[in-house]
Amino acid sequence: MKSRTKQIVFSSPLVVLLMVLSLVGCRKLKELATIKVSSSSTFDIPGAVALSAPYSFVTPDVDNPNTGKAWLVSSAELEKVTLTIQSPAGQAFRFMQSVRFFLQADGLPEVEVANRTNIDNGIGNTLELDVTGAELKEYLKKDKFRLRTEVLPDETVLEPVKIKSDLGFRVTVVI
Numbered sequence: 061m062k063s064r065t066k067q068i069v070f071s072s073p074l075v076v077l078l079m080v081l082s083l084v085g086c087r088k089l090k091e092l093a094t095i096k097v098s099s100s101s102t103f104d105i106p107g108a109v110a111l112s113a114p115y116s117f118v119t120p121d122v123d124n125p126n127t128g129k130a131w132l133v134s135s136a137e138l139e140k141v142t143l144t145i146q147s148p149a150g151q152a153f154r155f156m157q158s159v160r161f162f163l164q165a166d167g168l169p170e171v172e173v174a175n176r177t178n179i180d181n182g183i184g185n186t187l188e189l190d191v192t193g194a195e196l197k198e199y200l201k202k203d204k205f206r207l208r209t210e211v212l213p214d215e216t217v218l219e220p221v222k223i224k225s226d227l228g229f230r231v232t233v234v235i
Contacts, residue, residue: 140228
């Protein structure tokens, strides 16, 4: 009777399929992990930027400390960008009409990762950008990457404005 029970259980295609799917599904859950990666940098907008003239600048290269394990990256995207004016005191983002962030890396096309248009004149000194959801896996696999920022002023700023950018990435890795 025992051998007959074994034969029935393992000869049923549905039971075998369910067993295989449950094993594969559990293994896949263990193989992927999502981590949060943060990066901060500062940039300056010089004083006397002309009204309605786009101003663009590139940050210095950002070294990627994890390139030795870059092959583990399964996917990556920018989750959050927050800009905060550090100086001059009392300066608000009302001087900006729009701002766009692009990611650059050697051998890859530039990709827009965040933006904010039609910035309200009543905004304070902190600005959240809208992220594009672009896949950034290949950029984070590089030794270095750069951010290009494009600002369209709404009014002339008379003195330099120092801005801190805080970026939050969501990275899925194979473990």
